Amino acid sequence: xxxxxxxxxxxxxxxxxxxxxxxxxxxxxxxxxxxxxxxxxxxxxxxxxxxxxxxxxxxxxxxxxxxxxxxxxxxxxxxxxxxxxxxxxxxxxxxxxxxxxxxxxxxxxxxxxxxxxxxxxxxxxxxxxxxxxxxxxxxxxxxxxxxxxxxxxxxxxxxxxxxxxxxxxxxxxxxxxxxxxxxxxxxxxxxxxxxxxxxxxxxxxxxxxxxxxxxxxxxxxxxxxxxxxxxxxxxxxxxxxxxxxxxxxxxxxxxxxxxxxxxxxxxxxxxxxxxxxxxxxxxxxxxxxxxxxxxxxxxxxxxxxxxxxxxxxxxxxxxxxxxxxxxxxxxxxxxxxxxxxxxxxxxxxxxxxxxxxxxxxxxxxxxxxxxxxxxxxxxxxxxxxxxxxxxxxxxxxxxxxxxxxxxxxxxxxxxxxxxxxxxxxxxxxxxxxxxxxxxxxxxxxxxxxxxxxxxxxxxxxxxxxxxxxxxxxxxxxxxxxxxxxxxxxxxxxxxxxxxxxxxxxxxxxxxxxxxxxxxxxxxxxxxxxxxxxxxxxxxxxxxxxxxxxxxxxxxxxxxxx
Numbered sequence: 001x002x003x004x005x006x007x008x009x010x011x012x013x014x015x016x017x018x019x020x021x022x023x024x025x026x027x028x029x030x031x032x033x034x035x036x037x038x039x040x041x042x043x044x045x046x047x048x049x050x051x052x053x054x055x056x057x058x059x060x061x062x063x064x065x066x067x068x069x070x071x072x073x074x075x076x077x078x079x080x081x082x083x084x085x086x087x088x089x090x091x092x093x094x095x096x097x098x099x100x101x102x103x104x105x106x107x108x109x110x111x112x113x114x115x116x117x118x119x120x121x122x123x124x125x126x127x128x129x130x131x132x133x134x135x136x137x138x139x140x141x142x143x144x145x146x147x148x149x150x151x152x153x154x155x156x157x158x159x160x161x162x163x164x165x166x167x168x169x170x171x172x173x174x175x176x177x178x179x180x181x182x183x184x185x186x187x188x189x190x191x192x193x194x195x196x197x198x199x200x201x202x203x204x205x206x207x208x209x210x211x212x213x214x215x216x217x218x219x220x221x222x223x224x225x226x227x228x229x230x231x232x233x234x235x236x237x238x239x240x241x242x243x244x245x246x247x248x249x250x251x252x253x254x255x256x257x258x259x260x261x262x263x264x265x266x267x268x269x270x271x272x273x274x275x276x277x278x279x280x281x282x283x284x285x286x287x288x289x290x291x292x293x294x295x296x297x298x299x300x301x302x303x304x305x306x307x308x309x310x311x312x313x314x315x316x317x318x319x320x321x322x323x324x325x326x327x328x329x330x331x332x333x334x335x336x337x338x339x340x341x342x343x344x345x346x347x348x349x350x351x352x353x354x355x356x357x358x359x360x361x362x363x364x365x366x367x368x369x370x371x372x373x374x375x376x377x378x379x380x381x382x383x384x385x386x387x388x389x390x391x392x393x394x395x396x397x398x399x400x401x402x403x404x405x406x407x408x409x410x411x412x413x414x415x416x417x418x419x420x421x422x423x424x425x426x427x428x429x430x431x432x433x434x435x436x437x438x439x440x441x442x443x444x445x446x447x448x449x450x451x452x453x454x455x456x457x458x459x460x461x462x463x464x465x466x467x468x469x470x471x472x473x474x475x476x477x478x479x480x481x482x483x484x485x486x487x488x489x490x491x492x493x494x495x496x497x498x499x500x501x502x503x504x505x506x507x508x509x510x511x512x513x514x515x516x517x518x519x520x521x522x523x524x525x526x527x528x529x530x531x532x533x534x535x536x537x538x539x540x541x542x543x544x545x546x547x548x549x550x551x552x553x554x555x556x557x558x559x560x561x
Contacts, residue, residue, distance in 0.1 A: 070084060071083060071084060071099060072084050072085075072098060072099060073085065073086055073087070073096035073097060073098055073099060074096060074097065074099050075089035075091070075094055075096055075097075076094065076097055076168075081096075082099070083096055088169060091187070091503060091506075093164075093169065093170055093171050093190060094168050094169055094170040095168055095169035095170075147159060147160055149161065149162055149163070149172035149173060150172060150173065151165035151167065151168065151170055151172055151173075154167050154168065157172070159172055162456055162457040162458065162460075171190070171456070171458065171460055173188070173456070173462065182462075182463055182464075183446075183449055183451040183463045183464075183465055184448070184449070185501050185504050185505075186451070186463040186497070186500040186501055186504055187463070187500055187503055187504040188456075188460060188461065188462040188463070188500070189460070189461050189496060189499050189500045189503060190458075190459050190460045190461075191459045191461070191496075191499070192459060193459065195459075196459060199492045199495045199496075200491055200492050201489060201491060201492045201496070202489070202490050202491025202492065203455050203487045203488065203489055203490060203491075204438065204439050204442060204487065204488060204490040205485065205486070205487055205488075206436055206437070206438055206478070206482045206483065206484055206485065206486045206487070206488060207436070207437055207438075207475075207484070208434045208435065208436055208437075208484045209434065209435060209437050209472065209473070209475070210433070210434050210435075215360075215364060215367060215368065215426065215427045216424055216425070216426045216427075217358035217359060217360055217406070217424070217425045217426075217427075218358065218359055218422070218424065218425075219356045219357060219358035219359070219376060219408075219422070219423055219424065219425040220356070220357055220420065220421065220422055220423075221354050221355070221356055221357075221378075221417045221418065221419055221420060221421040221422075221423070222354065222355045222356075222357050222419060223329075223349045223350075223351065223354060223355070223419050224350075224353060224354065224355050224409070227324075227326065227349055227350035227351070227352075227353060228347065228348070228349050228350075229322075229323045229324045229326070229347070229348045229349075230344050230346070230347050230348075231257060231320060231322070231323065231344070231345045231346040231347070231348070232341060232342070232343065232344065232345060233260065233262070233299060233320065233339050233340075233341060233343070233345065234297070234298050234299040234341055235262050235264045235265060235298050235299070235341065236262065236263075236264065236338070236339070236340055236341075237260040237261055237262030237263070237264075237265070237318075237338075237339055238260055238261050238262075238336065238337070238338055238339070239258060239259075239260045239333050239334070239335055239336055239337045239338075239339060240259050240260055240261050240316075240317040241258060241259045241317065241335070242257075242258045242333065242334070242335055243255075243256050243257055243258055243259075244257045244258070244328055244331070244346065245331075246328075246331075247328055247329060247330070247331055248327055248328065248329070249327065249328045250325075250326070250327050250328075251322045251325065251326065251327075251328060251348065252322065252325045253322055253323065253324050253325045254321050254322060255321065255322045256319050256320070256321055257320050257321060257322055257345070257346055258319075258320045258333065258345065258346075259317040259318060259319045259320060260317065260318060260320065260339060261316055261317050261318070262298070262318060264298065265295065265298050265299075265300060265318055266314055266315075266316065268291065268294050268295050268298060268300075269295065269300075269305070269308050269314035269315060270314045271291050271294075272288060272291035272292065272295060272305060272308065272309050273308065273309060273312050273313075273314060275287055275288045275290075275291050276288055276309045276312070277312070288309065291305075292305055292306075299318070300318060304318070304319075320345065322346075322348055323348070324348055324350060325348075325350065326348045326349050326350040326351065327348065327349055327350075327351055328346055328347070328348055329347050329348070329349045329419070330344065330346065330347030331345075331346055331347075332344045332345055332346070333345050333346075349419070351412055351415055351417075351418070351419075352411070352412055352413050352415075353409060353410070353411060353412060354409075354410055354412045354417050354419070355407050355408070355409060355410070356374075356376045356386070356388055356407070356408040356409075356410050356417075356423070356425055357405050357406070357407050357408075358405070358406045358407075358408070358425040359398075359401060359403040359404075359405065359406075360403055360404050360405075360406050361402065361403055361404075361471075362397065362402070362403075362404060363469070363470040363471060364470060364471070365393070365404060365406075366470065367427075368390065368393065368406060368427065369390065370390050370391065370392070370393060371389055371390060372389065372390045372427050372428065373387070373388075373389055373427070373428045374387075374388045374389065374390060374408050374425050374426060374427045374428070375387060375388070375425070375426050376388055376408065376410060376423055376424070376425045376426075377423050377424050377426075378416070378417060378421050378422075378423040379421070379422050379423050379424075381416065384416060386410045386411075386412075386417070387410075388408035388409060388410045388425075389408060389409070390406060390407070390408055390427075391407055391408065391409050392406075392407040393405075393406050393407075394406070394407070406425075408425060435469070435472065435477045435478075435479075436477070436478045436479075436482060436483075436484060437472055437475035437476060437477055437478065438452060438466075438475060438476055438478055438482065438488050438490070439474075439475055439476075439488075439490040440471075440474065440475065440476055441490050441491060441493055442476075442488045442489060442490045442493060443466065443468060443476055444493060444494075444497055445468070449465055450465070450466055450467070450468050451463050451464055451465045451466060451481075452464055452466055452481070452482065452488045452489070453488060453489040453493060453496050453497070453500075454482070454486055454487070454488060455486075455487040455488065455489060461489060461496055461500075463497075463500055464481055464482070465481055466478050466479075466480065466481030466482060467479040467480040467481055519536075519540065520533050520536035520537055520540070521533075523536065523560050523561070524536050524560045524561065525560065525561045528561070529559075529560060529561075532556050532557070532560055535555075535556050536553065536556065536560075538552075539552035539553055539556075
């Protein structure tokens with residue numbers, strides 16, 4: 001029997017397995033790579049190369065940066081200002097120049113002190129001179145007529161208009177007369193247009209005005225001293241009766257005001273009566289002269305004394321009369337009051353003529369003279385004008401108000417003015433000539449000196465000392481320091497002054513090292529005490545800081561010379 005023939009399963013035998021379907025056939029050998037493997041490998045190598053390039057570039061830049069901060073340029077005017085890049089000095093705006101080989105390594109050039117401003121746009125060096133300023137051409141050594149500006153570094157460069165020096169790029173500064181230094185602790189400043197707008201800088205012209213304006217003052221009404229009288233008694237007593245019982249009553253000279261009883265007067269009257277009755281013989285008169293004299297000194301009139309001597313009766317109450325005519329403005333007694341010689345019984349004032357006393361500040365006294373015509377207007381009575389003339393200018397100054405009293409005498413027959421009334425006194429205009437004036441906010445007064453900031457153009461401001469004379473119509477009269485037509489800062493003056501002092505302190509507290517040396521040479525002997533002189537020089541950066549500078553000098557032991 002052949003092997004492929006099918007035979008039935010024998011009893012007890014296992015059944016034959018079923019045939020398995022045909023499976024996929026895998027060939028032997030290397031498999032093909034997945035799709036995209038080569039692209040991923042290229043990207044990986046590119047990333048590695050890029051990282052290597054960045055690392056190399058970083059290392060190179062780091063190595064080059066070790067000397068990047070080395071100063072290569074400096075300001076000839078301010079050697080402390082250095083920079084690794086070209087530009088201009090932030091203080092004087094002069095172009096930075098390469099540091100000479102002999103200055104490298106010198107103190108003050110080892111590290112940058114400030115970031116200089118870039119040179120003017122479109123140029124690689126100094127800015128050209130402004131158009132029309134032919135006098136600023138290089139080599140113009142001879143002074144030009146009408147030149148108002150010059151270069152601080154190159155005085156031969158002069159110009160009629162503001163601009164920059166064609167040699168060094170510094171701003172041209174106004175030509176100042178010799179002996180006109182900057183105010184202590186300040187220096188010129190330059191601001192950008194954005195800074196000027198941000199702080200709200202306002203400017204005003206120096207104007208010439210005529211001092212012919214009327215002067216107005218606050219004034220009060222007072223009673224003249226020659227029109228006042230106080231009523232006193234000359235000995236102790238008691239008020240028996242009062243005739244004038246109210247204030248404001250008009251009285252005449254000799255009118256009875258009150259009566260009082262005085263034990264001393266009563267005793268003197270009895271002595272007079274006794275002397276009158278003293279028996280005498282021959283041609284001798286009774287010794288009554290001393291008694292009459294005593295009563296007269298006690299304030300008893302001659303007529304009253306003679307009446308008591310004639311009647312032989314001492315009068316109990318003695319009358320008190322008005323010494324002058326006028327109005328009773330003060331009353332210091334009531335019925336039964338005990339009065340002494342220092343007690344003011346009544347005060348009487350003649351109000352037909354009163355004084356108008358004005359309070360005038362010292363700076364305005366120069367325009368007031370005795371005899372000047374004035375007009376007084378009382379508050380609450382604007383339609384009534386009282387003519388007057390200055391009859392006295394007091395010599396003292398009130399320590400509280402810092403004013404001087406100026407007096408006018410006014411007729412007051414209708415009693416329209418009362419003591420204590422307030423009003424305004426106005427003097428007639430007096431021609432005093434033309435004067436230069438600036439706004440009140442333009443002047444900075446430190447107590448030691450006064451100065452303004454002159455507008456030079458292109459954002460530049462220069463401090464300049466001025467001599468203030470007086471105030472005129474809301475402006476200050478300047479006696480010296482400015483010229484008509486110049487423009488001064490009248491708004492944000494304090495902020496510009498702060499920036500000026502900050503830059504002065506940054507520059508060393510003085511405009512130049514020579515200025516600092518001059519300050520110390522005035523107080524210190526450099527030859528005898530070189531260490532103390534050096535300590536003074538170290539204090540100069542604090543010159544614009546007030547008390548800090550004084551404290552710094554106080555730490556230096558004396559003697560200094």
